[in-house]
Amino acid sequence: MIRKISDIFKAKKRTYSFEYFPPKSAEGVKKLYETIAELNKLGPDFASVTYGAGGATRGTTLEICAEIQKRFDLTCMHHFTCVGHSQAELKSILDQMKQNNIRNVLALRGDPPKGVEKWETSPDGFEYCYQLCDLIRSYGDFFSIGVAGFPEGHIDCPNKETDSKYLKIKIEHGGEFVVTQLFFDNSIYFEYLERLKKIGVNARVLPGILPITSYQGLIKFCNTCGATIPQKVHDIFKPLDGNDEATYKAGVDFAVKQCQELLDGGAPGLHFFTLNKVNPTKDIWERLKK
Numbered sequence: 389m390i391r392k393i394s395d396i397f398k399a400k401k402r403t404y405s406f407e408y409f410p411p412k413s414a415e416g417v418k419k420l421y422e423t424i425a426e427l428n429k430l431g432p433d434f435a436s437v438t439y440g441a442g443g444a445t446r447g448t449t450l451e452i453c454a455e456i457q458k459r460f461d462l463t464c465m466h467h468f469t470c471v472g473h474s475q476a477e478l479k480s481i482l483d484q485m486k487q488n489n490i491r492n493v494l495a496l497r498g499d500p501p502k503g504v505e506k507w508e509t510s511p512d513g514f515e516y517c518y519q520l521c522d523l524i525r526s527y528g529d530f531f532s533i534g535v536a537g538f539p540e541g542h543i544d545c546p547n548k549e550t551d552s553k554y555l556k557i558k559i560e561h562g563g564e565f566v567v568t569q570l571f572f573d574n575s576i577y578f579e580y581l582e583r584l585k586k587i588g589v590n591a592r593v594l595p596g597i598l599p600i601t602s603y604q605g606l607i608k609f610c611n612t613c614g615a616t617i618p619q620k621v622h623d624i625f626k627p628l629d630g631n632d633e634a635t636y637k638a639g640v641d642f643a644v645k646q647c648q649e650l651l652d653g654g655a656p657g658l659h660f661f662t663l664n665k666v667n668p669t670k671d672i673w674e675r676l677k678k
Contacts, residue, residue: 390463390464393565396433402657403594404431404658405594406435408423408424410437417448421459424460425460426670430673434464436494437449439467439469439496449466449467453466454490463492465493465494468524469498470516478520479523486527491531492531492534493524495521518561521535522561522562535558536566537567538568538569539569539571540616543614548583552580552583552589564591567596567659568595570661572617572621577593580593600625600635600638600643601632604629606625624638624642640671640672643672660672
């Protein structure tokens with residue numbers, strides 16, 4: 389049964405979810421559904437599908453979300469950004485979501501398309517995520533709204549305190565829960581919760597988990613998103629650079645330890661960035677469930 393994530397939270401104190409991205413080819417989409425079918429055997433509470441910079445995959449995202457719900461009877465959250473859309477376009481896409489019974493949205497400001505150094509608001513568009521939350525909330529209680537959280541502060545934000553205030557604004561405008569950017573030091577996550585609590589944000593904050601499978605890939609990705617790579621991660625994975633098998637094993641071990649510490653510390657679940665692969669997410673999950 390397709391449910392709002394806010395209703396799932398009412399029934400479960402802890403949830404597990406998997407994130408996918410829209411492939412660029414028909415063959416890729418076919419393989420994605422095979423991956424989802426395998427990971428769905430693990431019993432996730434919901435899935436989510438990313439949107440792409442500048443809304444580049446908007447049509448595919450909606451189609452995949454609808455198909456996941458139809459084929460697997462699994463609640464799916466549609467990532468949705470302001471960038472590149474007028475208000476009329478945003479409303480049209482929300483109308484299509486509603487028609488396809490997609491009831492969960494991760495509201496984002498979004499990143500500009502590749503090659504665009506300076507982002508400017510589209511004509512009759514929105515500049516901030518809270519404005520998108522307002523639009524989604526205009527549909528009454530049909531949608532459950534999630535927003536992104538940045539435990540280390542957004543890369544464009546001057547400091548953590550300002551970033552936390554921006555998150556509070558998103559919550560005040562309809563956001564119901566938070567999915568965080570990746571991090572590798574759990575103290576960062578728990579400090580984030582305390583920072584939010586001090587300013588009156590009590591929404592559920594799901595930690596985003598990225599298993600490490602490539603040292604060079606990790607460096608490249610973190611340079612883009614602004615996430616910090618702790619020295620302990622360099623110490624483990626730099627000596628293994630180029631050894632795929634050893635890196636994979638160490639990545640699973642690190643993620644299992646990270647996830648268990650988060651759960652032991654009271655985290656309300658885990659949100660895995662699967663990168664459209666069965667493993668290592670499946671391996672990590674099975675070790676956590678032992």
